[in-house]
Amino acid sequence: MQRLVFLFLTLAACRPVLTDDLPICPALVTADRAAEADTRVLPPDLWFALLVPGFDRKTGAAPDDPRDCSDRPITGPDESPLPARPRTPDDLSFGTSRDGALLVWARLVDYADGSARGPVVLARWVPQGLEIRGVGSLRAPARRVRLRLEHAAGHPLLVAEGEACAADPCTGDTCPERQVACPREAVLLPLVDQRFLGADIIEGEGPPRPARLRLDERQDFARADGTTRRLEIRRRIDLRGPSPALHAAIRVRDCSPGAPCNDHLTLTDSRSLELAGLTFVTAGDPWQSLLAQPTTR
DSSP states (O other), X not given: OHHHHHHHHHHTOOOOOSOTTSOSBOOBOOSSSOHHHHHTOOOHHHHHHHHSTTOBTTTTBOXXXXXXXXXXXXXXXXXXXXXXXXXXXXXXXXXXOTTSOEEEEEOOEEOTTSEEEEEEEEEEEETXXXXXXXXXXXXXXXXXXXXXXXXXXXXXXXXXXXXXXXXXXXXXXXXXXXXXXOOEEEEEEEEEXXXXXXXXXXXXXXXXXXXXXXXXXXXXXXXXXSOEEEEEEEEEEEOSSSSOEEEEEEEEEEEOTTSOOEEEEEEEEEEEOEEETTEEEEOOOHHHHHHTOGGGO
């Protein structure tokens, strides 16, 4: 326990620096070699304390004005989160980059749309402990989270995927959690000068909006003959090819009561995805055009 307290005190000494060659939050264990660096394991409450100075490890409570380890605010002034609750190990998500660095997202506040917000960091284990090489504030869907670090036009890019469950209608054993279908979404945050920054996306002639993409959607349209015309889309973000792109597969299906749906039409689409500053630019979404066509109904 004494060593754990010493580790926490040294890890929590997180201060911003001005040189990109140094960690943005120099969270190092001041010892010849840290056992935690050998095992690469920290307890969840210590992760929260490392990423959120002032976090109460005993109660799981975040400070009233949470800041990340570089002393920047985590939450915005115009947001309306749900009432605060103690944080648990389930509020931590981990991922890795291709070079072995660690991505960690600590969710501090929840929202009615099924998303959560908290600090996200890019960390590297070194012989003496941890180095924080990227930090930012991430709001993204909070269920079944996957984090990965990609590159778009040569720039590091955090891709956070998760399911946005606005409300869970299940109670008790009548509806197991696995049966609740929630749309999957992806949030894109470029890494610039060791900071994960919020980005926008422009699709076709549409206005800029936050770079949060719905990966699967479904729309049902009742028809006069009693059948249902069902439209489904599955989107995929491809950042590993020579040029970033958004791929989509669209199915138009006819469904009769008590019978399986029959495929009416299958479409595929691919749109290039360009990053200009902190804005992604792509062509218009064919899904929106399809929804507007009376013939699809």
